[in-house]
Amino acid sequence: MAPSDEFPSGSELTSIETESSNAPVSPKEMPLPQDARTVFQGGLFVLAVLAAAYVAKVVLLPIILAFILKLLVQPVMRLLARIRMPRVLASLTVIVALLGLVFGLVELLSAPAAHWATKLPEGLPRLQERVKVVSAPLNTLSHLLTHAKSMMGNALPNGTAASAAAPGMDLQGMLLEGAQTFTAEFLTTFLVLFFLLMSGDTFLRRLVEVMPSFKDKRQVADISSQIETDISMYLVTITVMNALVGIATGCAMWALGLEDAFLWGAIAFLLNYVPILGPLTGVAIFLGAGMLSLEPLWKAFMPVVLYGAIHIIEGETITPMLLARRFTLNPVLVIISLLFWDWMWGTPGAVLAVPMLAILKIVCDRVRPLAALGHFLEGEKQALES
Incomplete structure (x- = not known):
C-alpha cells in the first residue's frame, strides 16, 4: 500500500523510544524564571498572541475547530x-x-x-403573571434604564442619538450578516477538517524530522x-455522556407532557458541551x-428540577469519575477560561475553552521550562482519588 493510504498515528512515532518514555516533569523539577526580563518578555509574547487571536478570529477559529473535530473523529x-x-x-x-448529522439535526x-x-409572544403575559413577584422590580429597572438612555440622548449633539440607534433598527440586516458569517466559518471549518484528515500525521512527521536531537524528537512525538x-x-x-443527557432529558420532558421532547433533548445535548455556562443557560x-x-404551578417547575438532577448526576459524578485519570484541571x-474565550470568540x-486548556497543560507538563505553569493548572488530586 502507498504511504498516502496508510493511517499513521502519533503513537507510532513514539516507537523510536528504546528504554524510557518522556514522562511529565516531576514537581521537584519546576524551574522558575530568575530574570525579570524573561517574565516581562514572556508576558508581552502572551499578550501579542491573544491580541492576534482576537483580531484574526475569522481565520483562527475555523482552524482550531477543525483541529478539535479531527481529534474527535480520529477513532473513526x-x-x-x-x-x-x-x-x-x-x-x-x-x-x-458529519454534514449529514448536522443538516439532519437542523431539519428535525x-x-x-x-x-x-411563535408560541413565546402569546405566552409572555402568562409568564409575567407567574413571575409577578419579580416583574415589578424588573419593570422599575427597565423604566430607570429607559429614562437614563433618554437623558443621554438629549445630552448628545443633534443627530448623534439617531445615528447610534440606526444600527439597532436594521435587525434584518444584522441577522443576514450574522448568517453569512456563520455559513462562511462553517464551510471553512469543514474544508480545513477535510485536508487535515487527508494529511494525517504529515505535519508531525516533518516537525519530528527538523528537531535537532533524538531527545527533542522523542519529546515532540510524546x-x-x-x-x-x-x-x-475527552x-x-x-x-457520549452528552448524548445520554439528551436522551434522559427528552424522556423526562415527554413524561411530564412537555411538547417536542426531541427538541429539549437536543438542547440539553448541545448545551452540555459548554461546562457550567451551558447548564446555567439550560x-x-x-x-x-x-x-x-x-x-x-408546581408541575411547571418540574422540567428545570429534572434537568438539574440529570446534570448533577452526570456533570458532578459520572463524567468527572471517567475523566479524573486524564484531566485534573483547576x-x-x-x-x-470559559468566560475569557466566550468574550474572545x-x-x-466557550466550547473550545476546556480542550485548549487541557492541551496547554499537556504541553506544559512535558516541557521543563513550563512545568511550573502546568502544575499551576492542575486540580486537586486528593479530591479525585478519595
Missing part, C-alpha cells in the same frame, strides 16, 4: 484504516457523515423551534501522542418552557 479514522479504506475516501466519508429541530418561537490520546478520549467521552430555558406550558481556571470559544 483508525477504524476505517483497519478495513483498508483509502485515506481520501475515508476523509470524504467522515465529512459527509427547525419545525419544533419555529413552533415555540507530546503529540498524549494530546491526541487524551483530548480524543471529546468522545463527553459526546436552567433558564427549561424554567421558561415549564412556566409557559405546564399546569399547575476548576477556577476552567471557569475563567463567543460561543465557539
Whole structure:
C-alpha cells in the first residue's frame, strides 16, 4: 500500500523510544524564571498572541475547530484504516457523515423551534403573571434604564442619538450578516477538517524530522501522542455522556407532557458541551418552557428540577469519575477560561475553552521550562482519588 493510504498515528512515532518514555516533569523539577526580563518578555509574547487571536478570529477559529473535530473523529479514522479504506475516501466519508448529522439535526429541530418561537409572544403575559413577584422590580429597572438612555440622548449633539440607534433598527440586516458569517466559518471549518484528515500525521512527521536531537524528537512525538490520546478520549467521552443527557432529558420532558421532547433533548445535548455556562443557560430555558406550558404551578417547575438532577448526576459524578485519570484541571481556571474565550470568540470559544486548556497543560507538563505553569493548572488530586 502507498504511504498516502496508510493511517499513521502519533503513537507510532513514539516507537523510536528504546528504554524510557518522556514522562511529565516531576514537581521537584519546576524551574522558575530568575530574570525579570524573561517574565516581562514572556508576558508581552502572551499578550501579542491573544491580541492576534482576537483580531484574526475569522481565520483562527475555523482552524482550531477543525483541529478539535479531527481529534474527535480520529477513532473513526483508525477504524476505517483497519478495513483498508483509502485515506481520501475515508476523509470524504467522515465529512459527509458529519454534514449529514448536522443538516439532519437542523431539519428535525427547525419545525419544533419555529413552533415555540411563535408560541413565546402569546405566552409572555402568562409568564409575567407567574413571575409577578419579580416583574415589578424588573419593570422599575427597565423604566430607570429607559429614562437614563433618554437623558443621554438629549445630552448628545443633534443627530448623534439617531445615528447610534440606526444600527439597532436594521435587525434584518444584522441577522443576514450574522448568517453569512456563520455559513462562511462553517464551510471553512469543514474544508480545513477535510485536508487535515487527508494529511494525517504529515505535519508531525516533518516537525519530528527538523528537531535537532533524538531527545527533542522523542519529546515532540510524546507530546503529540498524549494530546491526541487524551483530548480524543475527552471529546468522545463527553459526546457520549452528552448524548445520554439528551436522551434522559427528552424522556423526562415527554413524561411530564412537555411538547417536542426531541427538541429539549437536543438542547440539553448541545448545551452540555459548554461546562457550567451551558447548564446555567439550560436552567433558564427549561424554567421558561415549564412556566409557559405546564399546569399547575408546581408541575411547571418540574422540567428545570429534572434537568438539574440529570446534570448533577452526570456533570458532578459520572463524567468527572471517567475523566479524573486524564484531566485534573483547576476548576477556577476552567471557569475563567470559559468566560475569557466566550468574550474572545463567543460561543465557539466557550466550547473550545476546556480542550485548549487541557492541551496547554499537556504541553506544559512535558516541557521543563513550563512545568511550573502546568502544575499551576492542575486540580486537586486528593479530591479525585478519595
